[in-house]
Amino acid sequence: MHASSHAAPHHDHAAAAHHDDHAEPNFWRKYIFSTDHKVVGIQYGLTALCFLLFGFGLMLMMRWQIAKPGQPIPFVGDLLYKVLGDVAAGGVMSPDLYNSFGAMHGTIMVFLAIVPLAVGAFGNYVVPLQIGACDMAFPRLNMASYQFYFVGGVIMLASFFIPGGAAQAGWTSYPPLATTVPTNGQTFWLIGMVFLITSSLLGSVNIITTIIQLRAPGLTWMRLPFCVWAQFVASFLLLLAFPPLEAAGVMQLVDKLAGSSLFLPTGLAVGGATADISGGGSPLLWQHLFWFLAHPEVYVLILPAMGLIADIIANNTRKPLWGYKSLVFASLGLGFLSFIVWAHHMYLTGMGTRIATFFQTTTMLISIPSVIILTCLLLSLWGGSIRFNTPMLFAIAFLPMFGIGGLTGLPLGFSASDLHLHDTYYVISHFHYVVAPGTIFALFAGIYFWFPKITGRMMNEFWGRVHFVCSLVFMNVVFMPMFAQGMAGMLRRMSDGGVNYSQLSSANEGVQGALSPFIIGLNNYIVWGAVCLGLAQIPFIINLFWSIKHGKKVGDNPWNATTLDWATPTPPPHGNFLTPPTVYRGPYEYSVPGAPKDFSPQNEK
Amino acid sequence: MSDHSPDNFQGYAKRCFTIFGVVMAITLMMVAVHFAHLPTALGIGLTLVAAVVNAALVAGYLMHIVSERKLTIIVLLFTFFFFAGLFVLTLGAHYSLPWGTSMH
Amino acid sequence: MEIPYTIQPRPDTGTYNAKIGMWLFLASEVMLFGGLFSSYILLRVGAPADTWPHGWLNVPLGTINTALLSLSAITTLLAWVACKTKNYGRFKLCHGLTLLLAVTFLGIKAYEYRDKFLHYEVRLTDGRIADGHLEEKSKDFDLAKKTGEVVLHGRIVGSQAELMTHGKAADMKEIKVAAADIKRMQNYGPWHNTYLAIYFVLTGLHALHIIGGILIIGYYWGPGSAMWFTNHELFTNRIEVSGLFWHFVDLVWIFLFPVLYLM
Numbered sequence: 022m023h024a025s026s027h028a029a030p031h032h033d034h035a036a037a038a039h040h041d042d043h044a045e046p047n048f049w050r051k052y053i054f055s056t057d058h059k060v061v062g063i064q065y066g067l068t069a070l071c072f073l074l075f076g077f078g079l080m081l082m083m084r085w086q087i088a089k090p091g092q093p094i095p096f097v098g099d100l101l102y103k104v105l106g107d108v109a110a111g112g113v114m115s116p117d118l119y120n121s122f123g124a125m126h127g128t129i130m131v132f133l134a135i136v137p138l139a140v141g142a143f144g145n146y147v148v149p150l151q152i153g154a155c156d157m158a159f160p161r162l163n164m165a166s167y168q169f170y171f172v173g174g175v176i177m178l179a180s181f182f183i184p185g186g187a188a189q190a191g192w193t194s195y196p197p198l199a200t201t202v203p204t205n206g207q208t209f210w211l212i213g214m215v216f217l218i219t220s221s222l223l224g225s226v227n228i229i230t231t232i233i234q235l236r237a238p239g240l241t242w243m244r245l246p247f248c249v250w251a252q253f254v255a256s257f258l259l260l261l262a263f264p265p266l267e268a269a270g271v272m273q274l275v276d277k278l279a280g281s282s283l284f285l286p287t288g289l290a291v292g293g294a295t296a297d298i299s300g301g302g303s304p305l306l307w308q309h310l311f312w313f314l315a316h317p318e319v320y321v322l323i324l325p326a327m328g329l330i331a332d333i334i335a336n337n338t339r340k341p342l343w344g345y346k347s348l349v350f351a352s353l354g355l356g357f358l359s360f361i362v363w364a365h366h367m368y369l370t371g372m373g374t375r376i377a378t379f380f381q382t383t384t385m386l387i388s389i390p391s392v393i394i395l396t397c398l399l400l401s402l403w404g405g406s407i408r409f410n411t412p413m414l415f416a417i418a419f420l421p422m423f424g425i426g427g428l429t430g431l432p433l434g435f436s437a438s439d440l441h442l443h444d445t446y447y448v449i450s451h452f453h454y455v456v457a458p459g460t461i462f463a464l465f466a467g468i469y470f471w472f473p474k475i476t477g478r479m480m481n482e483f484w485g486r487v488h489f490v491c492s493l494v495f496m497n498v499v500f501m502p503m504f505a506q507g508m509a510g511m512l513r514r515m516s517d518g519g520v521n522y523s524q525l526s527s528a529n530e531g532v533q534g535a536l537s538p539f540i541i542g543l544n545n546y547i548v549w550g551a552v553c554l555g556l557a558q559i560p561f562i563i564n565l566f567w568s569i570k571h572g573k574k575v576g577d578n579p580w581n582a583t584t585l586d587w588a589t590p591t592p593p594p595h596g597n598f599l600t601p602p603t604v605y606r607g608p609y610e611y612s613v614p615g616a617p618k619d620f621s622p623q624n625e626k
Numbered sequence: 627m628s629d630h631s632p633d634n635f636q637g638y639a640k641r642c643f644t645i646f647g648v649v650m651a652i653t654l655m656m657v658a659v660h661f662a663h664l665p666t667a668l669g670i671g672l673t674l675v676a677a678v679v680n681a682a683l684v685a686g687y688l689m690h691i692v693s694e695r696k697l698t699i700i701v702l703l704f705t706f707f708f709f710a711g712l713f714v715l716t717l718g719a720h721y722s723l724p725w726g727t728s729m730h
Numbered sequence: 731m732e733i734p735y736t737i738q739p740r741p742d743t744g745t746y747n748a749k750i751g752m753w754l755f756l757a758s759e760v761m762l763f764g765g766l767f768s769s770y771i772l773l774r775v776g777a778p779a780d781t782w783p784h785g786w787l788n789v790p791l792g793t794i795n796t797a798l799l800s801l802s803a804i805t806t807l808l809a810w811v812a813c814k815t816k817n818y819g820r821f822k823l824c825h826g827l828t829l830l831l832a833v834t835f836l837g838i839k840a841y842e843y844r845d846k847f848l849h850y851e852v853r854l855t856d857g858r859i860a861d862g863h864l865e866e867k868s869k870d871f872d873l874a875k876k877t878g879e880v881v882l883h884g885r886i887v888g889s890q891a892e893l894m895t896h897g898k899a900a901d902m903k904e905i906k907v908a909a910a911d912i913k914r915m916q917n918y919g920p921w922h923n924t925y926l927a928i929y930f931v932l933t934g935l936h937a938l939h940i941i942g943g944i945l946i947i948g949y950y951w952g953p954g955s956a957m958w959f960t961n962h963e964l965f966t967n968r969i970e971v972s973g974l975f976w977h978f979v980d981l982v983w984i985f986l987f988p989v990l991y992l993m
Contacts, residue, residue, distance in 0.1 A: 635811055635812065635817065639808055642808060657992065659992070660993075674988070677984055681984050689978075695745065697744075701753065705757040709760055713767075713771065717771065720775065
């Protein structure tokens with residue numbers, strides 16, 4: 022359906038904003054090939070949510086195999102066999118398939134779901150609005166960045182269906198395993214990563230330039246909403262940390278396609294025979310280059326989330342954030358330090374104590390800005406007039422959940438305790454706590470909070486609370502037991518759920534440290550928790566789509582917020598603001614003594 | 627851009643070719659060091675210093691970093707700090723071995 | 731609303747949008763090549779004695795390439811100056827030269843790559859190694875069937891370690907090797923050893939950047955030059971920003987040349 026070439030008559034204010042714009046674009050230019058940051062943001066958001074669900078599905082199937090090794094997966098087992106063939110013979114997940122799903126779960130969740138949602142969706146949609154700009158600095162680059170992301174995602178998904186299946190060497194793709202697995206899944210992974218890294222690069226250049234150059238008059242750096250600061254620092258991390266991984270990815274591609282040995286050591290034996298390679302390469306080199314990105318990457322996962330939480334907390338406590346300056350300087354310090362901690366992922370690679378101590382020290386130091394940020398957010402609740410709406414519930418829950426995640430990182434940061442905990446379920450639990458009831462809760466909060474700005478309607482509050490309570494409970498049912506499992510010594514990436522290393526296996530008769538049946542039994546609770554967690558998302562999905570057409574209609578600023586994003590018409594038209602805003606005050610002027618309302622918008626004189 | 631807006635092509639060209647001349651002279655010096663077969667460490671050291679000087683000339687004058695605002699210079703300094711961190715720490719990890727072990 | 735500061739600089743930052751964007755992009759490129767250079771260093775210091783080659787690359791050709799690229803950096807800058815002084819003919823001349831120099835650089839690089847792919851290490855059954863450029867293969871040459879022979883222009887050495895230095899040109903001669911005497915034959919591609927692997931990756935990625943630069947500068951020299959007349963300031967900015975990219979590509983070569991060719 023091609024729109025005709027005149028603006029829709031009932032959008033008078035939109036037409037006014039269009040005065041320098043031309044004809045109403047057709048469907049393709051408006052929704053698919055749009056350069057408008059809001060459309061790009063929504064595209065990122067919807068695509069990322071689909072990947073989030075898909076990655077969750079992969080995990081569900083894995084958890085079934087872990088809890089009930091060798092048993093056919095209910096409902097989807099036959100479908101898996103039909104689609105993927107022998108790796109799912111009889112509807113049972115084979116170890117190879119388990120490894121594939123594991124590698125892709127991690128890759129999809131980190132690179133295709135969370136970062137695109139946190140930075141691509143929220144960054145693109147909210148940042149130009151909050152700084153009073155009419156769009157991003159480079160709109161066409163923005164569109165291109167989404168397209169690269171989309172292509173990268175397609176390549177990653179396609180890899181499931183090629184002979185041999187998807188990549189199987191973990192999201193970390195360590196060589197020599199990653200290179201020597203004789204199938205092409207890893208090649209697809211590497212090519213997909215090149216597209217995703219390119220997308221990320223274009224996006225981060227855009228966000229940083231936009232924040233530097235397009236701030237409205239009066240919007241000084243220290244008047245920026247913390248949400249914008251968080252996106253700024255996260256974008257710098259993406260900009261500077263991704264390229265070494267791109268370099269490493271290219272090198273691994275050359276190893277795989279041209280038979281070189283950049284990461285393959287001399288004397289490597291594959292399948293019992295000495296490999297026909299030149300040797301001389303270094304598997305550790307890959308680890309250094311990978312973790313050089315992957316550590317700052319985790320701060321990219323958490324910083325935008327903290328930004329969203331900060332705005333939502335300030336708004337729903339009706340008071341300014343506690344320690345705005347501390348938040349800003351802590352996030353800058355966090356960003357800076359994140360580049361020099363990476364080898365705490367490599368304590369068991371044979372590094373000597375001197376360099377291990379260096380990384381341990383910087384890792385301990387980086388917990389300081391983290392704690393500062395969390396403390397500021399927590400203290401912001403003190404004395405607040407708290408409104409317990411759905412976004413605020415998620416925001417408040419974020420605090421202890423992230424607290425658990427962050428604190429459990431400390432024993433991992435100390436090289437001595439990490440000797441015991443490395444590569445166990447303790448690590449899995451730690452990072453899932455930070456990302457799952459951490460970042461994802463913040464993203465949910467953001468969706469509920471900004472939904473009325475995007476659509477002009479509120480999401481249903483009752484089902485929002487159901488979603489919240491169920492998600493909170495079941496997240497903890499799934500991840501809390503994993504700390505115990507990890508401390509008992511259960512290792513990661515075991516497709517039989519640890520049975521081979523447990524007392525349940527007769528081969529381990531009298532072996533000290535074999536996992537107890539209790540620890541193995543926790544897997545059952547975890548899988549049912551995961552299933553319930555999945556069911557808890559159904560009200561959210563329905564709510565999201567249903568409310569677009571049937572949610573309670575609201576005005577331009579239903580939350581009575583102060584930041585510039587709430588000073589636009591709803592939904593914001595092309596160009597965002599009817600008149601270019603000027604900023605007169607800071608971002609969180611709530612309950613200012615003597616003011617007429619309990620909030621003083623940034624752009625009101 | 628800023629105060630260094632060129633108004634005279636010939637004058638500008640002359641300065642550019644001077645930079646080119648210096649860069650080529652340093653390059654030829656590096657080649658000479660190579661053919662002189664100096665002891666490895668000295669050769670590498672001299673060559674790297676020369677390369678850095680060449681890079682500084684290109685970056686400073688041709689890319690106008692000398693006349694850029696502080697903001698750009700600060701971003702670039704941070705980049706080089708992380709660049710250095712990547713090198714130094716990776717090599718540090720390579721050369722750092724547990725007690726009682728030796729290389730090779 | 732128009733996006734501000736696409737042409738005029740923003741007062742407090744002192745520059746326009748595209749320039750900040752390009753500097754940010756170049757910062758990421760520094761990290762990209764930084765990752766590769768640090769890989770080079772780690773691979774080299776980790777290599778056992780007598781396994782890292784020296785002098786395998788043609789220094790005169792590399793020096794010429796350095797001169798070409800440095801000159802092209804100058805012509806790029808002068809093209810921008812021509813934009814600023816509103817001299818269209820000079821702009822066309824300067825960027826035309828840039829393109830010519832860039833293409834020549836690539837041509838020399840292609841010649842060097844071809845040279846490597848023609849260079850074979852032939853391990854003989856008696857333990858010696860023949861090493862040189864493939865001159866001709868007999869029609870019935872088949873390594874698996876052990877028929878035929880090859881003619882190399884090079885030398886025969888006793889051990890792998892001797893291959894690590896190039897050897898004098900004067901000592902090279904024609905060597906005929908029968909397929910029956912060959913244990914293994916491999917050319918100097920990235921699969922041959924880690925030095926060549928990192929050489930091809932580094933110079934290959936650099937060459938891709940040169941090609942990218944040629945495409946962008948070529949576009950603005952050719953069809954895109956119409957913007958000179960429709961929006962001269964924006965055009966000048968585009969030339970400045972693409973010039974920055976080109977200078978960066980030259981910068982990378984300033985390190986690539988000594989590291990790969992001279993050390």
